[in-house]
Structures are given as C-alpha cells and as structure tokens.
Amino acid sequence: MALRNSNLPRILFLLAMGSVAALAAMKAGVATVRITPTELPFFLSGYAARTKPAERVAMDLYAKALALEDASGKRAVLVTLDLIGIPGDLRSEIAADLRTSHGLDPEALLLNCSHTHSGPAIRENLEIMFAFDAEHQAKTTRYRAFLRKALAGAAGEALDRLKPARLDYGVGHAEFAADRRALRLKDANPGSNPPATVDHTVPVIRVKSADGRMLAVVFGYSCHNTTLTGEFLEVNGDYAGHAQADLESAYPGTTAMFLMLCGGDQNPFPRSSRELAAEHGKSLADAVVAALGRRLTPVDGSIRASFVTHAIPLRPRSKEDIEAERNHSDIFHRRRAEWVLARMAKGENVGMVNYPAQALRIGGDFVLVAMGGEVVVDYGHRIKRAMPGKRVIVAGYSNDVMCYIPTLRILREGGYEADDSMIYYGQIGPFTERVEEQVMGTVNAALKNVGLPR
Ligand SMILES: [Zn+2]
Secondary structure, three states: OOOOHHHHHHHHHHHHOOOHHHHOOOEEEEEEEEOOOOOOOEOEOOOOOOOOOEOEEOOOOEEEEEEEEOOOOOEEEEEEEOOOOOOHHHHHHHHHHHHHHHOOOHHHEEEEEOOOOOOEOOOOOOHHHOOOOHHHHHHHHHHHHHHHHHHHHHHHHHHHOOEEEEEEEEEEEOOOEEEHHHHHHHHHOOOOOOOOOOOOEEEEEEEEEOOOOEEEEEEEEOOOOOOOOOOOOEEOOHHHHHHHHHHHHHOOOOEEEEEEEOOOOEEEOOOOOHHHHHHHHHHHHHHHHHHHHOOOEEEOOOEEEEEEEEEEEEOOOOHHHHHHHHHOOOHHHHHHHHHHHHHHHOOOOOOEEEEEEEEEEEOOOEEEEEEOOEEOHHHHHHHHHOOOOOEEEEEOOEOOOOOEEOOHHHHHHOOHHHHHHHHHOOOOOOEOOOHHHHHHHHHHHHHHHOOOOO
16 A cells, blocks of 8 residues: 555554554545436335325435445445336436446446336336336436436446545344245235244444544345335335435444345235334344444455356247237236237347346455345345355345345245346246246356355
8 A cells, every 4th residue: 555645644643543454544434316206296206006106205315326446446336225126228228327427337337226116117127016107107217218218327426526534334133124025925825833934143344534533334134115006196105215214314424225136926914004114224224333333344455347148048938828818807917918028029138038137346355245126035035145254245136126036945936036127127927937046147157256165
C-alpha cells in the first residue's frame, strides 16, 4: 500500500488509536435514488388476483447503490431495489451504461430486488399477470426507461463518491420467515407436521468512512417480501422497506440496504396487515442492531467479480401443445401461450432459461453469491455448507428475476414454486430433473472464476 504524505498524520493517529484495520485500502461510496412510480394510478406486481392499479403511495421505494474499490483500483457496485424483480435485459443495459460512463466492469454490477409485491409492474417481468390497456402499457414502458436512468445514475454517483472506508461483517437472527410449502401442507392436512426448512440468519455488512461514520449497512434475509397481500392497493416497501426506514432513523446519515436472499419458498408469518409488515420490519432491524452491537470481523482485500450465464433447459413442449393452450379455460394459461408464441415468432429460444450467477469476493474469505430468479432456501444452505470457514452470503433475486429456481426436491414435490408459477413468468413449463445440478454448475463456475471454493 502506498503511503502518501498527506495521509501520514491520519495514519499515525489511527495507529495510535489502535485502529490498524482502518488502514485498509478499501474505498466506498453510497447513493440513493427514489424510484416510487409517480404516474398514479399505477399497476402493482406480484399478485395475479389484482385487477386494479394502486391509487396511493404508503411508502416511498428506493434504489440504493454501494460502490467499492480495492487498493488496486478494482471496483464493484451493489444496487438494492425496492422492486419485485427486474428483467435481465434491464441489467445488461445498465451495465453497458456504467461501462461507458465509469469504465465499470459489467461483471462487477450486482442488482438485487427486495421482491416487494406492493411495487410497480415492470415491463417484461411477470407481464402475463396483467391485461394492460394502452395507457398503462405506456406508463410501465416509461417507468422502465426511468429505472434505467435512475439506476445507472445512482450507481455512477456512488462511484463518484468513493472515499477511504472499512467494511465489517456480522450475523444477526430473525425468526418471522416460515417455510410456506410446509404451511400449505399443514393447512391442507390439519394436525400434520410436515418438515420445514428455513434460514433465519441475517448477514450484515457495516460500511464506515475513515472518520468512523457509518455510511451504509447492508443486511439480508431469506423471506418473501409479502406481508401485504393482494388486497392492499398501495405502493409499499413491505417489511424490507420498514426495516430499512427503521435503521435509517436509528442511525441518521446511514444508508440501509436490504438484500433479498434465498426466500423463494419462504413467507413472512403471520401476514396480511400493515401492522405485521411494520412488526416484521422492526424485528429485522432489531436483528441488524443486535449484530452491530456484537464483534464484527473486517472484510478487506482484493475485489474479484464474476458474472456467468448458463442456458438451463425447461421440460420440452411442442409448438402444437403451446398453440392448444391458447384455448385453455384459464386466462393466465391463454396469456402464457400468446406470450410464448410471440417470443417464438421473434426467434427466441423458449426452451431454456438464460440463468445468471455472480460471485463478488473480497479478500480471502468473504464472498457474496448472487443468483438470478426466485431461489429457494435450500440453495443458500447448500452453497454456504460447501465453503466451511468462509463468510458467505447467498442472495437470490439478483440481476434477472425470470422464474422460481427450485431444487430437485421441490421440483419433484411439485406445486407453485416448481410448476404453476412458470405460467405467470411466461415460461413454457417446469425445469427438468437436472435443474439443481445445472444451477449449481452456474454458481460454481462463477465461484471458480474468483478462486473459490478453496
Ligand atoms: Zn415470489
């Protein structure tokens, strides 16, 4: 590390204070942009039962960018979004914008969605849920264009603000996530006790400036952001929005960023009221505060980023079969068929998902794995277990949310996450029995590119 004379007094002071770790050569910059839809009434995404747009904003939505740079100048940007999901094309466009404006390596841009079901519909994501009239179609098209500018702008601003910083990692615990597949089985067979899988850990990254101010706190949780159910027709960040707002008022000047982890098969429990959304948000914020109060471990060293996509096949269907689905009794099946046929007419390969996995490694033993789609909780456990002794965060809902990502167990069990949800995502049908192996192959390719696991 090069010591410039102007830094010497500060370095001597920090050494005297025993803050040797503050000498770390990391830099960080933070920026926030409000992404609340302004053209109300606006359709919300996430519940197929909704037939009307939202008329009011209960809570603003934000995109928050954290830029990092290591001693060698290698940079990465994490952007968290109070949105249900984004199409992969949008990420590609923003990555290209940032390469042009700031020379950012496209592999080092990570976009993660909170999966609030009380946020705006975004063109090409879950579009089959809606029958937009021309006016709403135009609104969502304008919103998507706004998003591209806003997200590239916030990421760029965070890069422009890079200043010496230190990062530390800790873990909290919150218990409101429940295995919703087990809950459904219980509802169907009262008195039964089906096995349930959850991950109640709350990983936390604290970002402090050289003068000791907390610039940002990044925290994750594996749970659908769906405390508010379909009858709530208002823009709302749900529990993740509350948790971020609670932390930002507890630590003025700090940007709180929520990372959605592997919550594909997890729901907040209980749910369906505004009070519960606030309560779950508070218990998550409390978990972060508790983690910050314990001993944190520094995250430091060189930044390595890898972004990999693999084609993962879906169970094959003939064109005739898809054409026949146009006469299905269910409207969503009919819309899926039209959507798929339109994609085929454009020459798209509808028989597979272009699946993205990303690894962002800092130093020797810290890695943030970011997977596309609605990733179920078993993947988080599996990936963390494969790297014992390392500090590993596994996020889903990153870079492209194109469908649910079941494990082989869930695919075989069937149900919403394995099969029915594919209709709303405009996919021809479920994955094949190789899905878990192929998803893990994509993740492992990204990990290998950053030198992990070792
Ligand atoms: Zn979902």
